[in-house]
Amino acid sequence: MKKMLVRDFIYDRLYHPVEGYFVKNIQLGALKKPIEFKQLLGYEDYTKKLIENYPENQWLTPSEVFRPYYGITLGNYINQQFRFTRKEKLRIVEIGAGYGAACEGVLYYLRNHQPQTFSNMEYHLVDISPEACQQAEQRLSQDFKQQIKKGNLRIFNQDFLNYKQVSQNNEMWFFVFLEVFDNLAHDKVIDGKQVYVENMKEYTETISDPFILETYAMYQKFKEENKNQDGEIEDRFLFNTLRNLISKYYGKQKSNSIFLPTGALQVLKHIKQNFQNPSLVIADFDLLKNNFTQDSINAPIVSKKLAKPHERLDYESYLVERGAADIFFPTDFNFVQYMVKQIIGLDSQIYKAYKFADQFSQSSWTTTKSGYNPLKEDFGNTSFLVTDHS
Numbered sequence: 001m002k003k004m005l006v007r008d009f010i011y012d013r014l015y016h017p018v019e020g021y022f023v024k025n026i027q028l029g030a031l032k033k034p035i036e037f038k039q040l041l042g043y044e045d046y047t048k049k050l051i052e053n054y055p056e057n058q059w060l061t062p063s064e065v066f067r068p069y070y071g072i073t074l075g076n077y078i079n080q081q082f083r084f085t086r087k088e089k090l091r092i093v094e095i096g097a098g099y100g101a102a103c104e105g106v107l108y109y110l111r112n113h114q115p116q117t118f119s120n121m122e123y124h125l126v127d128i129s130p131e132a133c134q135q136a137e138q139r140l141s142q143d144f145k146q147q148i149k150k151g152n153l154r155i156f157n158q159d160f161l162n163y164k165q166v167s168q169n170n171e172m173w174f175f176v177f178l179e180v181f182d183n184l185a186h187d188k189v190i191d192g193k194q195v196y197v198e199n200m201k202e203y204t205e206t207i208s209d210p211f212i213l214e215t216y217a218m219y220q221k222f223k224e225e226n227k228n229q230d231g232e233i234e235d236r237f238l239f240n241t242l243r244n245l246i247s248k249y250y251g252k253q254k255s256n257s258i259f260l261p262t263g264a265l266q267v268l269k270h271i272k273q274n275f276q277n278p279s280l281v282i283a284d285f286d287l288l289k290n291n292f293t294q295d296s297i298n299a300p301i302v303s304k305k306l307a308k309p310h311e312r313l314d315y316e317s318y319l320v321e322r323g324a325a326d327i328f329f330p331t332d333f334n335f336v337q338y339m340v341k342q343i344i345g346l347d348s349q350i351y352k353a354y355k356f357a358d359q360f361s362q363s364s365w366t367t368t369k370s371g372y373n374p375l376k377e378d379f380g381n382t383s384f385l386v387t388d389h390s
Contacts (some may be wrong), residue, residue, distance in 0.1 A: 001199050005209060007185035007262050009197045010327055015128050019323045022129045027305045029058030030099050034067045042370030056307045061179050063102035066375050071105015073361040078174050079114050087172040090121040095160045096180035097125035100136030107144055126156045126163050133157040167276045175271055176281045182328040184263030187212045191256050200319050211262040219260060222338045257296040268343040279387045284331040287381040300329045333383050346387040353382040
C-alpha cells in the first residue's frame with residue numbers, strides 16, 4: 001500500500017468509488033413506516049417499537065427514527081432564519097442526505113405552512129453513495145414528483161467538495177450536515193508531527209501538509225484562547241470534567257496525540273470560496289461512548305453494524321481494510337464553532353439536541369401517553385450548531 005496521510009487513508013476506507021464503506025455496503029437503514037409516537041405508552045413501548053422495526057445490519061439516524069418530525073423541526077428553524085435575512089430565494093443543500101428523510105420533512109413543512117417560500121426555493125441533496133441517491137429519489141418522488149420535474153428538487157451523486165452552483169446575492173444558502181461531520185476525514189498528529197500510513201502501519205514526519213498545518217495552528221490557538229473559559233459556556237465545564245475523569249481512570253488518551261478535523265476545514269473553505277450568503281446547520285454526536293479507550297484525543301469509533309438493533313462489531317484501530325467498517329468521530333462543537341468564525345466569518349450558536357427541539361418543534365408531535373418525548377430525550381449525546389441571523 002502506498003504512503004497516505006491519515007485523512008486520505010480514512011477517505012479511501014469510507015469513500016473509495018468502488019469498495020468504500022459508503023459506496024459498496026452502505027449500512028444506512030429506513031423504517032418501513034413512521035412511528036406513531038402518540039399511540040405509544042412511554043419509554044418501554046418506544047424502545048420495543050424501535051427494536052421491532054429496526055432493520056438488520058443497518059444504522060438508523062435521528063432523522064429516520066423521528067420521521068417526519070425531525071425534518072419538520074429543521075424546516076421550521078430554516079424558515080425562521082430565512083425570514084430574518086430578507087433574501088428573495090431560499091436554497092437548501094443537504095450533504096450526506098441518505099435516503100431523504102430530513103428533506104421530506106423540511107419540504108412537507110414548507111409546502112403546508114410556507115407555500116410562498118416553497119414555490120420559490122430549491123433543495124439539493126448531495127451524497128456520495130449511489131444507493132442512497134437512488135433510495136432518496138424513490139422516496140421523494142412519492143410526494144414531491146413535481147418539484148423533481150421542475151428541477152427545484154435535485155439529487156447530486158458526488159463528493160460535496162466537487163459540488164458547485166452559481167449563487168446570487170438575493171439568495172440565502174443553507175448547508176445542512178446531519179451526522180456528516182463525524183464521517184469527515186481527519187488527520188492525526190503525534191508530538192507535533194503529521195502521521196502517515198504505509199503498509200497498514202503508522203509513521204510520523206515533520207508537518208508539511210497545508211491543511212494539517214492550518215488546522216493544527218487553529219486548534220492550538222483555540223485551546224490557548226479558551227483555556228480559562230470552560231465554566232462560562234453552558235454545559236461545557238461539566239462535559240469537559242466528565243471527559244477528563246473518564247479518560248484518566250478508564251482510558252489511555254495521550255495529550256500529545258490528536259485527530260484533527262482537516263476534512264471539516266476543507267468543507268468550510270469550499271463553502272466560503274464558492275457560495276454567497278451561506279448559513280450552516282450541523283447536527284452530530286458530541287460524545288461517543290467508546291472513544292475514551294483509544295490512545296488519542298478525538299479518536300474515532302470503528303464499527304460494523306450487526307443484525308440486532310444494538311449489536312455491532314468494534315475494531316481497535318482505524319487501520320482496517322477498505323470498506324470493512326464505519327469510521328466516525330465525536331464532534332468538538334466548540335472547536336467547529338471557532339473554525340466557522342475563523343474561516344467563514346459567521347457567528348453561531350450551539351444547542352444540545354433537546355434544546356433545539358424545545359425551541360423549534362412542538363411537544364405534541366412526539367410525546368407518548370406517559371409524557372416521555374423521545375425526540376427530546378433520546379440521542380442525548382447529540383448537538384446542533386447553527387449560524388444565527390436573528
